[in-house]
Amino acid sequence: MDARTAAALDAAKARLAEDHLTDPNVVGVAKGFRTRGGELTDEPVVIALVRKKRRAALVSRSRLLPATIGGHGVDVVETGEFRFSGATKAAAPSPIAERFRPPLQGAGLGSLADGTLGTLGCLVRDRTDGSICVLSANHVLANFGATAPGTAILQPAPLDGGADAGNTIARFKRSIPLVKGVANSADAAIAQLEPGIGVSSTVARNLMAPISPTHRAIGLAFLASVHGGTFMAKIDTVLAQLDVELLTADSTTQVVEGSRIEKVGRSSGYTSSVVLDTTASVFVDGYHFTDLIYAQRFSLVGDSGAVVCEGGNGKTYTPMPAIACRMLGAAGSLYDLPLANDNGYVDQARDEFFGQSVVGNLVVQLVYRNLDVAVNRLEAATVSPEEKAEARRYYDKYRALVIGLLGDPGSTVQLTQENVDDVRAVFAGLSPELVTLPEKQGLWVIFDDVIAPSVGRTRAQLLDYMNDLAVYQRVVNALRQIPGLEVDETFGFSSR
Template identity: 30%
Template sequence: MPGLKEIQKAKNAYREVILAMPNVVGIGAGYKVVGNQKTEHLCIITLVKEKIPASELPPSGRVPPRINDILTDVVEVGELRALQDHQTRWRPSPAGVSIGHYQITAGTLGCIVRDRASGAALILSNNHVLANSNDANEGDPILQPGPADGGQNPQDALATLTRFIPIHFTDEQPPEPPTSCLTQIAIGIAQFFGLKKWLASLQAPQQPLTNLVDAAVARPMNENDLLDEVLEIGHVEGVLPPELGMNVRKSGRTTGLTTGTITVIDTTVTVGYVGSRLARFDNQFLTTPMSEGGDSGSLLVDDVARKAVGLLFAGSDKTTVFSPIQAVLDALEVML
């Protein structure tokens, strides 16, 4: 079996030939992978933007299975670019970077979605990122980067607010209606005859307003200003429901790429917003801590299939809170 020095010598001898092939972005040495399993065989590795079946390539664009009797392998790595900060200006803009309504600080661009009716590309993030926690109007400018990161209107306007799901805050709870005479009589009868279940139903407190998502979408001024991938994660396609123990990752404006594990599902939580306002959310899920302020709006992706799982909107130093991505897509009538 050839040693590493022999492989490096052959790699260097054929480097320019391989690098001149279309779709190739690099060449190196490493272990050959077969069926997603690393083998013990060292080989020459060709790095390509996209792995294309050999039958679809011209003979001049095919990497031979062996070079000087040394095994080769082809690995897809995408288009390699110098990594910018998540808080700087990006054009085209990927997901995972700073964004925000022109009157807020900054949050995270979650991903690119499509309107179910028109097929138009839209930017997905939170209501409190794109719609200023309900205090915004359709057509308001959305900046990238967000205002806290130097974004200015109009020169950094990337999109305009299209629609959002209103957040119901607990301080907006409608007052309980006054008890009618008939209801008071019914309560008296129930008390007299000891009808506990009936009495409980008559005296039951009003259920608080609740929410399922903190979400909004914005329409880009120019679709060419968007890059349909998540920074440090890549292109995401398809969705998965959250499962206990699922290993996940996200890319956000503040903490960048972080990983975690889903710890709690089917959760009802009370979340604090600016101005000491509170809102209750049902059917959420929690992960190990993987975010800080400014990461709101990040898309959560599973580690294995790289499918979307949730949309980040809250957290603490002990946990991070997400809405299931399917609930977000359905509420906004968009698709991933």
Template identity: 30%
Template sequence: MATELHEIKNVLGRSRHSLLEKKNIVATGIGYKVSGGQKTEDLSIVCSVTEKLAPSGISGTDMVPKSIDGLPTDVVQTGRIRALQLPTDRHRPAPGGVSIGHFEITAGTLGCLVKKNGVLHILSNNHVLANSNDATIGDAILQPGPHDNGSNPADKIAELTEFVTINFTGIPSECPTANGIAGILNGIADIFGSNTRLHAVTTMAEENLVDAAIARPLNPDDVKNEILNIGAVNGSAEAELGMAIKKSGRTTGFTTGEILQVDVTVNVQYGAGKIATFRDQLMAGAMSQGGDSGSAVLDDQNRLVGLLFAGSDQSTIVNRIQNVFSTLGVSL
């Protein structure tokens, strides 16, 4: 199993970018092939699509091959993957699994408590605590979040300490020089009657590992080192394919699922035309909705394995907790 998984990872590593360039594909990963509605024991390269189409409706270049380097492929419909964000009571002390958010967003979920240089912090997503990069260190974090009637400063529970910047693609260049040159050349084109128009180049971005941020509680007594409906976190573990998982989130509460894919590279929509590509992710089935972003994901022994941050009606996307720990320099 380990050797086979290593081999398929290598093949996926060589082909994932060309697969993601195909229309309709939003993620690639490794999972058990599903045939006739039943999960088999065969590992496959899984391509997640917004909608399953008949072969007649797909161009040849956008068709997913039946196999890649002799390894089978599978196509699953997940819909468009989007950052999960959106309604709950004020909790003091606040455990993981409850509404929280930067004072300028709607609401997300308080994941769990971690330590940075020995100091207690709240862990959640960048797009929950840091407003998708638009926040300033020291900004107010509310519990409950603004969408759940949290107000500043009455419900301020913490201040933003640190966030991992999300690298976005699909955003038109804001460079004034590039935009100015494009405007001048378009003016010349008007004079000569040309219909061709130039646009500033859309920015490309590096791939991301995590959507994560931490905030320091104003008072350590205002937070509780456990997760609503789950209990205390019992250390951490590496997520594995087929692992049973659970989470407690602001919108859907306590839900369970299974790691269906590992080594996932996925394009996530953040609104306003912003898209971010994440690699080395985990994919589970439908176990979350908007507002569950930031939820801690645990195995059946209450070990922390990931940080939920995105999904669709059919899927849930999770950061590997080891990547969260290393990028933020935090621990349990």
């Protein structure tokens, strides 16, 4: 990417951030190259990082991201939530959880007092006193500044079975402060090695070459999404603000877009990706970070603190898990049901059943357009033990049936009156905390016009009925009468 194009993309990226970073679904903006069919192209674009990527027809017009901005394309990339690994009590299964002596780059570590979890970035020399220190993320070694100097840092981490003072390798020394309400440029800290702890530049399991003038460090990873999207602080920024240096001279460099990078981290082991941006911005947990490096599918929760170097093939990625639906998670918590485990089936129902009819698409769009309201209500609501028991009864009764029907588009199973009566009971039981009176009246229209007439119909017959435009129009007219409900009247999905 030439300097002129990069500057133009930076300007367009700033406009996108100003217009859309307040959207709760937009977690960050970056610049880089468009990804198409899973492969990186050579088309320079502005990248919008979103928790969940929706088809354009499922997004309200006020929140719809532009296809272009400033004359450049916008590539919408689904990343899921970005998370600090040190603040969580769970992380991805670790391939590098064992004890290393001397402690090695890429190994897991954490604070004894705070129970944090992250990755040993590398060893550095403190310029103020010449001592050898461990480099990692602030939220791993310092728990966002809450940790007192001298706190024991363990390897392996407490969550990896190292919760014993005998596993102490270092003592927290100082960190780059993290401040809410201002722009931060790094999340990093150091802990001074304990006397008698050996020093080695080797990388855990020899998964990567050590840092050197021919294998230079470029950044420190500290934020990861469930899909592996990774933000990194620039290594020179980290070293300067902490007043430390690498043990080998001339071993850092400034990376450019398109560079291949590699790292070894506690949770994802060895990975290699491509730099998409060197001036990215992100908001997470109230903190604003700017001037960051961004790459896709590069690290996971628990990799925070890993030092990133030039090199690799650019395509040894983290695995790609599914992103859980927020509504399923909230409903599952409310009713004590494992609904989050059914996210894949819900997506299948959306795409392979509801997405095949005009009425079904209307229902899907209705859910997505009003998702924030629904999730907020679910999170604020309370239900009785009897309501939870009834929800469990319906879940156990219908889960296998629905999964079987989804897996067989040619199914000849007919819906029964008992099935319809159960839906009626569920609709009737929805509390005012979850559904307002006008909304419930709209649900009854859907019940009368779509569900009640489904008795005796097979899957194919029901889809034919749900493609009847007269039925569709009756449902639309009823929904449009509900105050505050955002209704989309597009017949089908659309996409860029």
